[in-house]
Amino acid sequence: MPVSAISLESLTKFFPPARTGFRAFLQPFERPSLPALQNISFELRDAESIALLGANGAGKSTLLRILATLLLPTSGRATIAGHDAVSSPRAVRRSLGYHAGSDQGFYARLTARENLLFFGRLNRLSTSAARDRVSQFAAQFELAESLDRQVRTLSSGTIQRLSLARALLHSPRVLLLDEPTRSLDAIAAASFRHFLKSHVLRPGKTSLLFASHSLAEIELLADRVAVLQHGRLIALDTPAALQRQSSASTLEEAFFRLTGHPHESPAPELRS
Amino acid sequence: MISFLRELWLFFLRDLFIAKSYRSPFVMEVVQALFGTATFYYVARFVESPQLRQSLPQAGGYFAFALVGFVFLDYLNAALDTFDRSLEEARDSGTLEHLLVTQTSLPAILAGSALYPFVATTLRIAVYVVWGALFFGFPLHSANWFAVFLVLIVSLLAFSGLGIFSASYLLLFKRGNPAKWFLLGISSIVGGMLFPVSILPDWLQFIARLNPITYALDAMRASLLGSIHLRDILHPLAILLLFAAILLPLSMFAFAAALRRTKSTGTLAHR
Numbered sequence: 199m200p201v202s203a204i205s206l207e208s209l210t211k212f213f214p215p216a217r218t219g220f221r222a223f224l225q226p227f228e229r230p231s232l233p234a235l236q237n238i239s240f241e242l243r244d245a246e247s248i249a250l251l252g253a254n255g256a257g258k259s260t261l262l263r264i265l266a267t268l269l270l271p272t273s274g275r276a277t278i279a280g281h282d283a284v285s286s287p288r289a290v291r292r293s294l295g296y297h298a299g300s301d302q303g304f305y306a307r308l309t310a311r312e313n314l315l316f317f318g319r320l321n322r323l324s325t326s327a328a329r330d331r332v333s334q335f336a337a338q339f340e341l342a343e344s345l346d347r348q349v350r351t352l353s354s355g356t357i358q359r360l361s362l363a364r365a366l367l368h369s370p371r372v373l374l375l376d377e378p379t380r381s382l383d384a385i386a387a388a389s390f391r392h393f394l395k396s397h398v399l400r401p402g403k404t405s406l407l408f409a410s411h412s413l414a415e416i417e418l419l420a421d422r423v424a425v426l427q428h429g430r431l432i433a434l435d436t437p438a439a440l441q442r443q444s445s446a447s448t449l450e451e452a453f454f455r456l457t458g459h460p461h462e463s464p465a466p467e468l469r470s
Numbered sequence: 471m472i473s474f475l476r477e478l479w480l481f482f483l484r485d486l487f488i489a490k491s492y493r494s495p496f497v498m499e500v501v502q503a504l505f506g507t508a509t510f511y512y513v514a515r516f517v518e519s520p521q522l523r524q525s526l527p528q529a530g531g532y533f534a535f536a537l538v539g540f541v542f543l544d545y546l547n548a549a550l551d552t553f554d555r556s557l558e559e560a561r562d563s564g565t566l567e568h569l570l571v572t573q574t575s576l577p578a579i580l581a582g583s584a585l586y587p588f589v590a591t592t593l594r595i596a597v598y599v600v601w602g603a604l605f606f607g608f609p610l611h612s613a614n615w616f617a618v619f620l621v622l623i624v625s626l627l628a629f630s631g632l633g634i635f636s637a638s639y640l641l642l643f644k645r646g647n648p649a650k651w652f653l654l655g656i657s658s659i660v661g662g663m664l665f666p667v668s669i670l671p672d673w674l675q676f677i678a679r680l681n682p683i684t685y686a687l688d689a690m691r692a693s694l695l696g697s698i699h700l701r702d703i704l705h706p707l708a709i710l711l712l713f714a715a716i717l718l719p720l721s722m723f724a725f726a727a728a729l730r731r732t733k734s735t736g737t738l739a740h741r
Contacts, residue, residue, distance in 0.1 A: 213736050226642040226731055234736075260736070266571050270733045288573055296571045302564030305484065307491040316484050320477065320572035348491070364568070 201280040203372045203405035204242035204265065209274035211235040211260055211429075230272060234260045235429045237274070242372070247399055247406040248434075249416040251453060252426035258409035261426075262376045265407070266296040279371050292322075295365030299377040303361065306350035310341060310360050313349060314367060321368035328367070335363040338397055355386035359393070366398065373398065375408035379415060391418050413450050423449070427457050477574055481582025482589070489586070503597040504605075510537045511606040527666060527688075528695035530609045537602050538691050539663035541595045545622075546657055546683050548591040549584075549629030550650045553637035556583035567739055576726060580634060588626055599694075609695060617693035617700050624710045625686040631717020632682075638721065638728040644740060657683045682713040 214228030235257045242248050250258040263269040264276055267287040275282065281289035304313045311332060318328035336342045339359045344352050352360070358378065365373060378394070379387035395418060398404055410416055416423055417437055425433040425440070433440055433456050437449050446452035454460065489496075514533035526535050560566035560583070569579055602608030636650045660667065660674050661683035667675055678684045685706035692698045692706075732738045 226735060268567055268570060268733060268738060269736055270730065291571055291573050298567065300564060303568045305488060305565060306563065307488045312487055316480060317568065317572060319480050320574045322573050
C-alpha cells in the first residue's frame, strides 16, 4: 500500500497562556491550556495539493509548523512520507521543504547563491549537486540576475522565489508553504502562483500543503481545501464539492457559509 | 564523523563570508589590541618590583602574566557569549527555524555556529601576543607551541559546555543570562587573571579550583612562558578534559531539553 505524503491522526495542540510581570519567568513551565488544534485527521496523497483555509488563529500555521518539526503536538500523530514528526524528525526533514512566507530567514550579508549553497549542503547535497541545482533553479525561478547579489539588496518578491528555491533544492516529497504570497504585491503574487503551478505542481512529483488567505490562490493551486475554524477541521473537499455542499456559487461564499460568517461582511483578511 | 566535520566547515565558511562583508572591524580590532597591550605594559612597569616578580610562577614579569590572563579571559568570555549570540542572531534574522528544518543535527548547528567566533578569538589572542612580543618584550622564546595549541583546544571544549548551558537559558527565557555574568565576575576575581590565585584566602582558592579558567590559565602561562615539557601540564589538561567530559554532554542534554520545551510551548522564534 503506498504511504501517504502526509497523514494526520487526531492531531491536537495546546499552547500555554502568555504571562506577564514576574510570572513571565515561569512561562517556559506553564501548563498548555489554550487549544490551537483539536483532533485534526486527514491525508495528503502523493502529488496532491491541499490548501488550509481559515481566519487568523484558526490553526493553519500551527499545523504546518508541527509538520515542519518546529512544534511538538500535544497529542495525536503526524507522519510525513511514513515518518513520525515527533519520533523521527530528521527523517521527516529529509522529505519536506518548508517556506514560511516571510522575506526573512536568509543571511542578509551573503549572496543569494551563497545562501542557497549553504542550505542545500546542510540538506545533504554534495557540493557539485548543490551547484547544479542552484544553477538549474536560477534559470527556472528567474533568479539568475540576483544570484550574486547580497540578499539584503533583493526585493520581497525575489526573496520569496529564493525561499521557494531553498525549500525545493533537495527535491523533497512534500512542500509546506505558509502564506507564500503574504508579502507580495498583486502582480508578484500572481506570478508566484503561476510559477508554483507550472514548475512545482505540474511535474507531479511534489505534494503540497499550503496555508493561504487568498481564495484566488487556493482556486488555482488546491486539489482540495481543508477549512479550519478555532483549531477544528470543519470541512475537507474539492473547491467544487465545498460549493455544492453549502449551495454556494463561489468558494468565498462557501467558506462564509461553512464558518457561519455572514457573507456581506467578510473577515477583512479574506478579501482577496 | 566526516559529515559532521563537513557541516562544521560549512558553518565556518558562512561566518567567514559574513565577516568578510564587513571589512573595518578587523582592522579596528588589531589596532585596539595594540592599545590594550600598551596599557598592560605601562601598568606593569608602574607596579613591577623584585618582590612582585618573585611571587609570579613564570618568567616574563607582570606584563606577560597579566597579558596572558587578560586575553585568556577573553576566551572564556567568547565561549560563554558565542553560543547565545549565534542563537540570538539566528532567531532575530529568522534563520534559526530554517536551520532547524534542515537535515543537520543539533550538535552540528551548535558547534558549527561557535567555530568561527572561536577561531576569531584565537586570532585576537594571537594579535595581542604578537604586539606584546614586537613592541613590549613579551617573551616568546620559551613557548612550547604544541602545548599552547593543546591548551587552547582543551580549554575550548571545557568552556563550550558553559556556553551551551548559557544558550539553553537564552532559549527558554529569551533574554539575559545571570549565570554567565556571575561566572565571568567570579572568574575575573578567582581565575588568576591579574594576580596569582596563591595570594587569595583559602576559601577563595577553593572556589578557584572549581573553575576551569584557573586550570586553563595555569596551563597557558606555563606553555607560553614556562619553558615546559608537555608532561608538566598534564594535570591541568586532565582536569580541563574532565570538565569537558562532564559539561559538554550535560549542556547538550540541557539544550536539547530547552529546545524540546520551546517546541512544545511554541516560543522557539519568540524574542
